[in-house]
Amino acid sequence: MEGLLPELEVIRKDFPILERQLAGGFPLVYLDSANTSQKPQVVIDTMVDHLERHNANISRAMHQLGSESTEAFEAARDRVAAFIKAPSRDEVIFTKNATEALNMVANTLAWATAELSIGEGDEVVITEMEHHSNIVPWQLLTERKGATLRWFGLTEDGRLDLSNIDELITERTKVVSLTWVSNMLGTINPVAEIAARAHAVGAIVVVDASQAAPQLPIDVVASGADILVFTGHKVVGPTGIGVLWGRREVLESLPPFHGGGEMIETVKMARSTYAGIPHKFEAGTPPIIEAIGLGAAVDYLDHIGLDAIHAHEQAVTGYALEGLASVPGVRILGPLDAASRGGAISFELADVHPHDIAQVLDSRGIAVRAGHHCAKPAHARFGVQASTRMSSYLYTTPAEIDALVESLNYTRSYFKVS
């Protein structure tokens, strides 16, 4: 099959969990990577080595372990900066996950003054295909500040409906926040194009790259984003770590987020002054081991090459779309051509509920997700309450897709669907 990673079997050996046998002796077929990715040995080993030999708190510690820890942590920042082509390492802020990063933006905007302040008459624009983590923070912000939340609708085939963009993005718009790749529909959105429209009216653009970062080469400047976020555990890194990149001018005009150690310049009881970026936004002991693990993770991906990973994802996705279409009663939600989508495919199977599908698949070792995938509004848009989602990644083989398709047919017969 064209586009597959040439060394696929070697790559699979990097992921210890892929050797896992599940109940009934079934080998693991992990098709839930949009939920969280598996971790290569090098990421695990890097974290263990740090814990066993170099562990210390950073910045503040002057001793040898402290220097080693600080250097490893800051080297991770350099690696992440390179991964997303950030113009400056200082623009890379470590967060807990993508959710915290998005909330950091919404929360600091709530207290921002001058240019960035948001109030009555101002509008925030999102889309109907956002993950809850890119909806709820904006609901909270607009509710609390008396501003208005608006959103792009979706077309029948699961793309953004841009037909009313002139009505949506106006001089009232202060923020446009949208996902680069949908975690439910798979759709890849034209972020640069929308960003240009937003910038024309003076709005800032927040891009949720949680599903893009694992799959597409990212160039933050070319993306048009003012702020771009992603989460570590979906890019073969650990949990507990996410990234917020922001243009220096935007980050410098936002007030601090959390107050505490490391984000200060000086503290008196009556008032404090704050450090420059990135530290201003990294209060407290950061996720040190996690950042170091993330550094190893993005290095791993860069080493294989995001172009090659993207090609692999497209090949597997194309093959899966074909395979799913061969199962009677399957309806795919989202674009049908692999070229314009990421590797998450949500679908319905007539007369079987997604939980029941997932359960039968699980009994055969196949891990998929069933439910609303934290995208209830997008499900509501298509009149479905829940769906089944398979999501591949760089370790996924065509044989695993075959197993999925075969098991979906088995599911139909198990539930006696005619």
Next chain:
Amino acid sequence: MEGLLPELEVIRKDFPILERQLAGGFPLVYLDSANTSQKPQVVIDTMVDHLERHNANISRAMHQLGSESTEAFEAARDRVAAFIKAPSRDEVIFTKNATEALNMVANTLAWATAELSIGEGDEVVITEMEHHSNIVPWQLLTERKGATLRWFGLTEDGRLDLSNIDELITERTKVVSLTWVSNMLGTINPVAEIAARAHAVGAIVVVDASQAAPQLPIDVVASGADILVFTGHKVVGPTGIGVLWGRREVLESLPPFHGGGEMIETVKMARSTYAGIPHKFEAGTPPIIEAIGLGAAVDYLDHIGLDAIHAHEQAVTGYALEGLASVPGVRILGPLDAASRGGAISFELADVHPHDIAQVLDSRGIAVRAGHHCAKPAHARFGVQASTRMSSYLYTTPAEIDALVESLNYTRSYFKVS
């Protein structure tokens, strides 16, 4: 020496980093545990096992790995609940660290309504010995809401000056937030007593147990706290994880913190409803591996016993206080009797700057902290700009204290102090 852990040599074997050789062939003498603690093998192994065999996202995943991951994560919540004697596991919320936990309280109070709302005329009371992470969030809150920040001063010997408690804690007081054990002075504060006074005027009490949790048996109810926080990396757990415990009624009356996946009941584009505690405060993919590591960490501590650990710390601290007193020119900041303090000892050495002390100690393998230890106001109170801090933990031996004392004498001669 009385009070030392009987199996000290066995315990030290649990910590791989203690075998580390530093530059010049010196063995590591780690006296920076108040900054971050070292990790036993069992914590590291638990995390690795999860990453290599069970990794999956939680709650949302219906497959076997998902169930294993969810069970391990929720079991960690049970362990933490037992560790602090929480009346209900639902009252235990996982955060990124203590700093995030404290900011979560200050931030949700900023948007709270009814009883808990804070505005002009209201007061928040802290103390002059707080870590910056328990100062800056309250400065931000009171500034933003037009409320007033007040604080307890300190006595000459480094205790809270409670002489004006009646003036400080009044019917205007909405929140009293204080540290249980000072990270700089070592002082153990009478939290239950102060909590009783705060409750008498209807204020809520926030206890920063970041330095208490590693050293003292904790019973959240007996502590008198309404909210109590601590950080994972100081209790032999990983970075990237902290704990906020809150009384159910308080947590239920606070608005949600971050918006996103897992904290919702249902989401529509126009508005959302939220899940019950603890999920309401855990938006997004939580630090899964980190929570699981923390579970193993508190189990490890519980297995040794917090009473035994506390006795060990007191024995080592007493020995260290004596040893330090024997070095000419040493001035200890904080209480001088081991019984009323934790295991962090900050001191000055006449005519040598703390950085230079730390540097000489480091050249002999001894890791201490030099600077303001994120407690600038407490330093200012004692007229010092920086100090040197040694902090012991359950793996610290009297021989390590001897090495410190000897090296301080060497430092004096190196800098030709007469």
Next chain:
Amino acid sequence: MDLDSLYQEIILDHYKHPHHAGLRDPFEAEVHHVNPTCGDEVTLRVHVAGDKVEDVSYDALGCSISQASASVMTDLLIGKSVEEAMQIHQTFLELMQGKGQVEPDEDVLEDGIAFAGVAKFPARVKCALLSWMAWKDATSQSLRSENS
């Protein structure tokens, strides 16, 4: 993974042909419960007269387990005294939370014993309990409003 122990014939029958489905009048309380993790929903009404569960009606969206559970529940509870119904609720709860170690009592649970297998699938226990929790909530509300 013994699928058949989960998907007993009784369960699949109730799923395909649910009893007492639909929302009916009269009722004293109506609740809407959601399983936040998967999105399963149930709207449920109770009609309590004196001490008796006169009717339980519902509109459920969800998987076979959650739908069959609602159906079985209405069979069990309608016509019982509130006290008996609460007792049955408790027995079902214990079965579900028993991790597969609790022996179901057919005299009390009737078709409900088919859910014994569900207790071995932790991720599905919430599905089986959704409508039962909704019923308890609605019944408490109806009793509270009666007493006030």
Next chain:
Amino acid sequence: MDLDSLYQEIILDHYKHPHHAGLRDPFEAEVHHVNPTCGDEVTLRVHVAGDKVEDVSYDALGCSISQASASVMTDLLIGKSVEEAMQIHQTFLELMQGKGQVEPDEDVLEDGIAFAGVAKFPARVKCALLSWMAWKDATSQSLRSENS
């Protein structure tokens, strides 16, 4: 850890007997810089006349490295043209950021070459640079206000 390469005699001399210490008039700009991680502080004033660094005066709180560095800096910069001073600043910066790989030029840095050893101690580089950064900041401010 070669302590002696860090704590050269020259450094300890400047530490014990700092040159040009104290805050003096006249000055065009005063800045206060802090090393947030350790708390070292310096208040620094510059007096620039025409193109010349007429005076640099300071009040510094901090370790031997940071204090000695301020002392050495004033020796090097006072009396130079702003352009020359900036050039020296750049040379010192390169030495400090060179991780111990840069060979110091005694003709340019004079006593400053004693800091070559500091470059091998990443945690101490900030100490050595504190007053230099403050000087650059203050000088830029004075030039800006002159041009406006």
